[in-house]
Amino acid sequence: MKGALPMRLLALAAALTGCGLQATTGPTWANERHPVALVFGGTLQSHRFNGPTFGGRVGMAVDDGLIPRQGFVHMGYDLRAIPGRLVIEPRLDLGLGGPIARAYSGVGAYLGGAASGRVRLWGVDDSKTEFNIIGSHLDLVLAARGGAWAPPEGSSSTRLDWEASVELGVRVAIISDVPSGPAGRVQAPVTPAAEEGGE
Amino acid sequence: MKPRASSRRGRLGTAVLLLILLVACSARETSVAAALHPVPAAPGYLAAAAVADITPPLHLSLFGHGPEGRIAVGVRLRLNCQIFVIANAADIVALVPCDLQSPSMALHRAVSRRLARAGVPIGADRLFIMATHTHAAPGHYFEARRYSGPFSSQAPGYDERVLEFLAARIAGGIGDAFAALAPACVGWNQTELWGLTFNRAYVPFLANAPSGAEGEPATRASRAEQRLQAADWKTTPSARGTELSVVERGAAGPKPSAEPERVSTGAEAAVDPWLSVLGLYRRADDTLSCDGSRLMGVLAVYGMHPTGVPNTNDLYHGDIFGFAVRVAEGRLSSPAGGTSLPAELAERRKEESADPDAEHVIVGLANGVEGDVSPKLNFQSMPEARKHGRALGHAIATLTEEIGGRTAEGRLAHLSWDLRFPKGEYDGVANTLCEHAELGIAAAGGARDGPTRIRILPAANAGFQPDQPSDCHGQKVPLRRGAEPSRHDFPEVAPIGLIEVGDGVIATVPGEATTTTGDRIRRAVAAQLAGRSAHVAVAGLTNQYLQYFATHEEYPFQYYEGASTLYGPHSEQFLVRHFACLAATLSGQRNECRGAGAINRPAPFDPDPEPIAKRWPDDEDVQSFGLDPLDVKEEKRDGEPGWEMVIDALPLTFTSDRSVFSVAVLFGESGEVQLDDDRGASIEIRELDDELWRIRWIPDLSPSDTRCGGQFRLQVGGQVRLTSRPFRVQCRPAPEAPRP
Numbered sequence: 001m002k003g004a005l006p007m008r009l010l011a012l013a014a015a016l017t018g019c020g021l022q023a024t025t026g027p028t029w030a031n032e033r034h035p036v037a038l039v040f041g042g043t044l045q046s047h048r049f050n051g052p053t054f055g056g057r058v059g060m061a062v063d064d065g066l067i068p069r070q071g072f073v074h075m076g077y078d079l080r081a082i083p084g085r086l087v088i089e090p091r092l093d094l095g096l097g098g099p100i101a102r103a104y105s106g107v108g109a110y111l112g113g114a115a116s117g118r119v120r121l122w123g124v125d126d127s128k129t130e131f132n133i134i135g136s137h138l139d140l141v142l143a144a145r146g147g148a149w150a151p152p153e154g155s156s157s158t159r160l161d162w163e164a165s166v167e168l169g170v171r172v173a174i175i176s177d178v179p180s181g182p183a184g185r186v187q188a189p190v191t192p193a194a195e196e197g198g199e
Numbered sequence: 200m201k202p203r204a205s206s207r208r209g210r211l212g213t214a215v216l217l218l219i220l221l222v223a224c225s226a227r228e229t230s231v232a233a234a235l236h237p238v239p240a241a242p243g244y245l246a247a248a249a250v251a252d253i254t255p256p257l258h259l260s261l262f263g264h265g266p267e268g269r270i271a272v273g274v275r276l277r278l279n280c281q282i283f284v285i286a287n288a289a290d291i292v293a294l295v296p297c298d299l300q301s302p303s304m305a306l307h308r309a310v311s312r313r314l315a316r317a318g319v320p321i322g323a324d325r326l327f328i329m330a331t332h333t334h335a336a337p338g339h340y341f342e343a344r345r346y347s348g349p350f351s352s353q354a355p356g357y358d359e360r361v362l363e364f365l366a367a368r369i370a371g372g373i374g375d376a377f378a379a380l381a382p383a384c385v386g387w388n389q390t391e392l393w394g395l396t397f398n399r400a401y402v403p404f405l406a407n408a409p410s411g412a413e414g415e416p417a418t419r420a421s422r423a424e425q426r427l428q429a430a431d432w433k434t435t436p437s438a439r440g441t442e443l444s445v446v447e448r449g450a451a452g453p454k455p456s457a458e459p460e461r462v463s464t465g466a467e468a469a470v471d472p473w474l475s476v477l478g479l480y481r482r483a484d485d486t487l488s489c490d491g492s493r494l495m496g497v498l499a500v501y502g503m504h505p506t507g508v509p510n511t512n513d514l515y516h517g518d519i520f521g522f523a524v525r526v527a528e529g530r531l532s533s534p535a536g537g538t539s540l541p542a543e544l545a546e547r548r549k550e551e552s553a554d555p556d557a558e559h560v561i562v563g564l565a566n567g568v569e570g571d572v573s574p575k576l577n578f579q580s581m582p583e584a585r586k587h588g589r590a591l592g593h594a595i596a597t598l599t600e601e602i603g604g605r606t607a608e609g610r611l612a613h614l615s616w617d618l619r620f621p622k623g624e625y626d627g628v629a630n631t632l633c634e635h636a637e638l639g640i641a642a643a644g645g646a647r648d649g650p651t652r653i654r655i656l657p658a659a660n661a662g663f664q665p666d667q668p669s670d671c672h673g674q675k676v677p678l679r680r681g682a683e684p685s686r687h688d689f690p691e692v693a694p695i696g697l698i699e700v701g702d703g704v705i706a707t708v709p710g711e712a713t714t715t716t717g718d719r720i721r722r723a724v725a726a727q728l729a730g731r732s733a734h735v736a737v738a739g740l741t742n743q744y745l746q747y748f749a750t751h752e753e754y755p756f757q758y759y760e761g762a763s764t765l766y767g768p769h770s771e772q773f774l775v776r777h778f779a780c781l782a783a784t785l786s787g788q789r790n791e792c793r794g795a796g797a798i799n800r801p802a803p804f805d806p807d808p809e810p811i812a813k814r815w816p817d818d819e820d821v822q823s824f825g826l827d828p829l830d831v832k833e834e835k836r837d838g839e840p841g842w843e844m845v846i847d848a849l850p851l852t853f854t855s856d857r858s859v860f861s862v863a864v865l866f867g868e869s870g871e872v873q874l875d876d877d878r879g880a881s882i883e884i885r886e887l888d889d890e891l892w893r894i895r896w897i898p899d900l901s902p903s904d905t906r907c908g909g910q911f912r913l914q915v916g917g918q919v920r921l922t923s924r925p926f927r928v929q930c931r932p933a934p935e936a937p938r939p
Contacts, residue, residue, distance in 0.1 A: 186662045
């Protein structure tokens with residue numbers, strides 16, 4: 001009975017903030033094949049301000065029964081091109097696994113770059129001056145990626161496998177202004193007396 | 200053919216039935232209004248006073264400290280509403296100060312519905328529920344969703360049963376008072392009372408440029424600052440029975456007391472000092488003479504945010520005002536105390552409270568202009584609240600005793616005006632308030648005397664200025680939970696009122712007015728009623744709760760008060776303008792305010808509270824039984840000595856019904872005389888855990904107290920009957936007892 005629900009919510013808000021869950025799909029160009037990939041991922045992103053992002057995602061080919069074929073971690077930077085409407089996120093990808101269209105006999109490595117644009121469909125408008133203890137938003141995501149897979153050690157081929165994709169999907173993010181609210185500061189107000197030198 | 204005719208009749212019957220059901224179901228509320236009882240026909244005023252005990256069961260949330268609001272696990276002072284019904288041939292009103300944090304329209308209308316069902320002719324426009332603003336009363340009865348939302352307390356939610364409990368008790372009390380209406384006289388008195396309070400938001404207050412008007416708070420604060428700098432204070436004798444400087448009406452300004460620590464600073468002068476009392480007297484006979492009339496009730500109005508106890512409190516109590524009314528009732532009631540008490544003890548008891556079983560004067564204390572006015576305490580604690588309440592109670596009693604003219608006939612009028620705040624026009628040239636109410640993040644940080652842990656967020660601190668102000672709400676940073684504001688978040692409609700009794704007027708505000716807002720309301724009303732009303736008292740927190748009304752100069756600072764001004768920076772102008780219009784109506788002049796609803800016609804009310812939660816504890820059936828006597832031991836807690844015993848836990852609902860659970864203190868070798876009970880100011884009941892409750896007697900002992908050395912017992916009555924073993928009160932300093 002003596003639970004402190006508000007404080008728990010506050011802690012939860014702080015812990016979950018900027019946690020975006022994303023699902024995208026689209027064609028992948030890998031060597032001669034171009035299967036359709038389905039990618040699920042999560043990203044920690046800053047809310048309301050431009051800032052670094054960090055996350056991971058798992059890719060699979062739709063034709064292969066949705067078996068995860070590749071995993072990535074990514075580091076990027078959110079640029080608010082149109083605050084509250086459009087965010088551009090360039091990022092660097094490091095991956096493990098193999099190309100979406102070719103099975104390695106071991107675990108390959110990936111290095112690549114990507115960029116995505118996110119258009120706010122619904123939810124908190126982070127351009128407005130308000131303080132959301134907790135909230136959420138839904139973004140339409142258009143992402144492009146390109147990079148190369150290095151086959152596993154001991155493979156018969158040492159040829160790099162180039163891979164690129166264009167994906168369309170959505171990102172649902174839980175946000176909070178608890179870690180970083182709207183810009184401003186606690187200012188010492190200027191009183192009439194102070195203006196007159198009375199204080 | 201017959202079957203066909205029968206079928207047609209059947210269809211017709213079905214259609215009629217469906218129509219009846221449709222009409223019945225489409226009605227927002229079904230109420231069976233009884234024929235209204237007439238007001239007794241008698242010349243002059245009729246009046247009556249009553250008390251409604253609204254102490255609820257344990258385990259409801261305490262409302263007022265936002266997310267810091269604890270769950271009640273005990274009762275320190277029982278919560279009451281004092282009810283004053285005043286009538287004459289022209290009108291009838293019920294003035295009802297209550298130990299609540301704030302009223303809600305849901306509660307106001309629920310009481311009104313019950314009165315209609317009982318045939319009491321006091322409609323919603325004649326009913327004025329005025330909260331004292333204790334932060335130690337339950338929540339769960341607000342139709343506004345944000346008042347029941349996750350950050351409203353530690354166990355949020357709206358519970359219809361809490362609402363109906365409060366409504367039933369209040370309506371019952373009003374019904375009792377209506378039935379007891381008797382020929383009466385009324386009398387006013389008013390004085391300035393300094394030294395109990397200070398302005399807690401002094402920096403924004405200083406933004407209110409003084410206009411130079413006599414008695415204006417800003418002017419007074421400026422003078423106080425000058426006096427302090429010049430150190431030219433003079434001394435005045437303290438008021439009888441108080442440690443306060445009570446200044447005669449009409450005095451030019453505050454006169455600091457002799458004691459240096461009580462010297463009036465600018466912040467202490469930046470308050471509304473007016474203490475007003477309306478005395479109700481029972482006439483000796485049916486003639487219009489007030490000779491021999493006896494005091495039966497006092498409605499006092501004084502502005503103080505009465506949080507004498509910190510927000511870690513987990514007991515029900517009326518805080519400073521709860522103590523004050525008990526002290527005032529004790530002093531004003533006659534005969535002294537319990538009739539069977541020895542004279543010395545009876546006199547001593549009068550210092551704390553009246554004997555509720557004897558005929559006594561009922562004192563109600565409505566809160567006045569208190570939005571930015573804190574009690575001047577050394578620190579927040581129950582003993583400090585008690586001390587402050589004692590001083591205020593004595594001041595009320597003194598002022599009541601000095602009421603000069605009483606009158607058996609005179610004016611009685613009420614105006615109640617439900618104002619719609621969204622987009623409300625505030626200046627007569629089509630400038631409007633914000634469309635949606637918003638609470639600023641600084642409000643979640645709590646006021647100076649009730650800070651919350653949310654102040655770890657920089658934006659939740661007073662004075663946070665966003666780089667980018669919002670269009671309508673200016674420097675306020677709206678506090679949200681990821682959703683756009685809903686019209687159900689905060690009240691959109693709230694009533695203002697004027698109640699004229701004799702040569703005094705009470706202006707009622709549906710929230711908390713800061714000092715300057717209150718002063719502007721008073722001046723606006725007084726200007727319209729010049730030559731008609733000698734007293735204008737401003738009472739806040741009446742009938743609805745729109746939080747604060749900071750002035751448009753104070754608002755941009757975004758202190759707690761500005762952040763809690765819901766409809767934007769111009770809310771105060773909207774309020775003052777409509778008070779001027781309402782006062783113009785009262786004085787028979789033209790009402791310049793257009794666009795608002797009709798006066799004395801309550802607006803439609805369509806509540807949709809959320810989240811719904813079951814907070815009312817389950818009823819438990821306990822058979823009556825007696826227990827063996829228990830030992831009572833002395834224990835010092837919170838700086839106060841007390842005598843306590845621990846009993847087995849009782850059902851949580853027991854605290855709401857004194858017929859099943861009550862506590863008394865008995866005096867004498869055989870415990871034959873009742874000294875006090877849990878309706879007074881000295882008994883605390885606390886749930887220790889699921890299995891144990893603690894009963895504690897906390898007499899307000901003075902060094903030469905007549906109770907020292909006496910023999911006492913604690914007694915539990917109701918379903919459980921228990922009398923403790925006798926114990927003696929030793930007033931010499933007792934050795935510090937080990938704590939359990």
